[in-house]
Amino acid sequence: MFWDIRSQIPAVIGLPQPDFLCNFAHSDRIRLGYSLCPSELTNHMMKSLLSLLLTGLLALPALQAQQGLKFAFPSDGIIDVLPDGQDGTNEYKVLMRIANTSDSEIQATAFREENLAAGHQTYFCWDLCYDTTKDASDGPVTIAAGDTTAFAQYVVFLPNSVDGYSELKMIVADIATGDTIQRTYQFSVGGVLSKEDELWRQASLSVPYPNPAGAEASIDYNLPSPMPDARLRVYNLIGKMVHETPLKGNQGTVTLQTSKFQAGMYFLYLTADGRELTSRKLIVR
Structure with missing residues (x-):
């Protein structure tokens, strides 16, 4: 400006x-x-x-x-919720956490935009959980200055045992300023991917070892090609990023010093090209 x-x-x-x-x-x-x-x-x-x-x-x-709303979790713009090859019969719930980085409280509302394969459904929770026909929250919630939301915030995907590729965009708006932030969630069932995803279907993270971890844990990664912005990011259960490691080359191993982490569950995300490509869970004792 x-x-x-x-x-x-x-x-x-x-x-x-x-x-x-x-x-x-x-x-x-x-x-x-x-x-x-x-x-x-x-x-x-x-x-x-x-x-x-x-x-x-x-x-x-x-x-x-002057700052405002931002996604504390997930942190990147495109999220692969259901990678190729996973079971498509279950309900898949994905956590959202929104941070207010300004110095005053914000009244925020949420709404969705869908591009779904036939047979797929989604719903979302924004303090209240809405049914699959609802595209906007009934009203705003208050996020205190410098705070991160702790109320019910989820995106839920219902594949209903139907193969296909779907997208859901969640948009959060500051009702006072009209400023918005958004994230796109991608759902793939039965190997049906977008054309863009075909390039990244080889991206992978190994199961962390050992898991549960004590003093340290290692994770092998693989990318279809080297990416200068590739990262391994570690989030705790409330969606706060506690560690980030740049990844060199298209494959390798990252060793995490988990003795520095508090005991609990963590989520590991392989990110590149502005997207979260795949994830794993890690338990730290």
């Missing part, structure tokens, strides 16, 4: 805009403009101008600091 003060300066210091400008330049965040013609300015005018520019510059950190 740019803030253009060229139209504001003439009115403040009492000069007509066409005769006032000599030239202007752009910065990355604020269009300050104006290298002013000395012959056109009195000392009073210059002080007024400098005061206005200083006010804008002082306001910039606050503008840049």
Whole structure:
């Protein structure tokens, strides 16, 4: 977002805009403009101008600091919920966690957009759980400043024993500002994948060993090709990322120092190309 003060300066210091400008330049965040013609300015005018520019510059950190909603879990944009080859008869529930990174509370609402194969169904929970025909939550929930939601938030996929590929997009909106965040969930039953997914069907993580883990655990990974942004990410049960390791090459082994983790269950995600490709569970004693 740019803030253009060229139209504001003439009115403040009492000069007509066409005769006032000599030239202007752009910065990355604020269009300050104006290298002013000395012959056109009195000392009073210059002080007024400098005061206005200083006010804008002082306001910039606050503008840049404005934040709002973000997905605490899942953290990436596309999530493979049901990888190829898994059983399609069960109900699959996927956790959502939304964080408020601003310094004031936010009233947030949720809604979905579906692109489902015939026979597939979904529903979602946003404090309340809605039936498969409901696309929007009945009302907003309050997320306190700096807080992460702890109420019921799920995406639920019902394959109903039908092969096919489906997508569900969940959108969360700040009702005061209209700002939105979204995540896309992909569901594949019976080996039916999107064309984009065909490239990534070879991506895999081994079962962590040992599991349960004591002091450390190792995981083997495999990618169809090396990716500079490939990561192994570890999340705890409340959706907080507790560890991240860059992955080098298209295959290898990562050893986690699990002695630094608290005892409990963790979720390991192989991410690349802005997507969570596959996952495993790890128990730490």
